[in-house]
Amino acid sequence: IFGTKGAHIVIRLPEECRDYGVISLNRKGEEPVYLVPWRQGLHYMAVTETVFEGDIDDIHADDADIRWLLDELNHLIPSLGLTEKDVLYTWAGVRPLTFDPAFPKGARSREIHDFSGSGLPNVVAMTAGPVTSHRSAGRELRDSVKARIQPSGQPQAVDYAPKPLAEDPSSPALLNHYDGISLADLRHAAQHEQVNNLRDLLARRTGIVWTESRGREGARQAAETVADILGWDEARIEREVADYTAYVDHTHRPPSGA
Numbered sequence: 001i002f003g004t005k006g007a008h009i010v011i012r013l014p015e016e017c018r019d020y021g022v023i024s025l026n027r028k029g030e031e032p033v034y035l036v037p038w039r040q041g042l043h044y045m046a047v048t049e050t051v052f053e054g055d056i057d058d059i060h061a062d063d064a065d066i067r068w069l070l071d072e073l074n075h076l077i078p079s080l081g082l083t084e085k086d087v088l089y090t091w092a093g094v095r096p097l098t099f100d101p102a103f104p105k106g107a108r109s110r111e112i113h114d115f116s117g118s119g120l121p122n123v124v125a126m127t128a129g130p131v132t133s134h135r136s137a138g139r140e141l142r143d144s145v146k147a148r149i150q151p152s153g154q155p156q157a158v159d160y161a162p163k164p165l166a167e168d169p170s171s172p173a174l175l176n177h178y179d180g181i182s183l184a185d186l187r188h189a190a191q192h193e194q195v196n197n198l199r200d201l202l203a204r205r206t207g208i209v210w211t212e213s214r215g216r217e218g219a220r221q222a223a224e225t226v227a228d229i230l231g232w233d234e235a236r237i238e239r240e241v242a243d244y245t246a247y248v249d250h251t252h253r254p255p256s257g258a
Contacts, residue, residue: 001098002098003053003097003106004051004095004097004105005050005094007090008069009044009069009070010088010212011043011044011088012041012042012212017043023035024076027071027072033047034047035073038210039180039210040177042212045073048065050065051104056094059092061091065092066255085255088254089253090255091252095128098110112141124144126140126141171185174186174218174221177212177213183225186206187225189201191229197243198219198244209248214252219240223237
């Protein structure tokens with residue numbers, strides 16, 4: 001496996017840009033860049049493509065990533081004149097590409113690896129399956145698994161409809177600038193979605209981390225809202241809030257000095 005880091009920045013563009021996106025190549029004409037409409041009238045700009053050899057548990061956009069993305073965006077739309085102060089937050093991930101010495105940044109061909117020869121029968125892994133083609137990658141991997149293990153039940157139709165969270169539609173929103181998640185939604189997730197900590201709740205279950213403020217100002221109220229369900233006392237609430245705040249300030253950091 002070979003990894004490349006892809007960093008993203010989140011910005012608020014003028015209102016006339018709302019709901020419009022751009023797909024282009026970077027200034028070298030080598031790799032794609034994307035300006036994608038996001039929730040709350042925001043946009044995110046992506047994506048870098050740099051070799052990653054660091055700690056897989058500590059992946060974040062650094063100042064060089066942010067500067068590169070801003071330069072690319074200002075090249076695409078010079079009239080914006082964006083600076084680091086316009087970046088609200090960032091995030092990054094690492095692509096698990098297929099290692100091939102002929103390709104300095106990893107091979108892009110999608111490969112399924114069978115680990116039977118390594119003493120792991122019926123264990124397979126896929127490399128070079130990007131998020132943008134996740135459905136076709138999923139079908140390919142499904143077919144590979146199906147060839148090895150017979151289904152235990154009858155085929156069912158896939159349901160793509162979102163599952164509602166709220167048990168109380170009148171429940172107030174956690175954040176005053178985003179009404180997509182209510183206090184009732186938090187309690188529902190804590191009861192039914194195997195939440196272990198506040199990071200689970202706000203980043204992995206409800207997506208509050210992707211809002212403009214990353215949910216920092218609602219962290220304590222969120223922890224207090226689910227404390228009785230998860231058995232948290234005041235000391236645990238304090239630890240959870242501190243851990244979540246540290247997490248977003250590092251993993252979803254704004255530029256240094258912004």
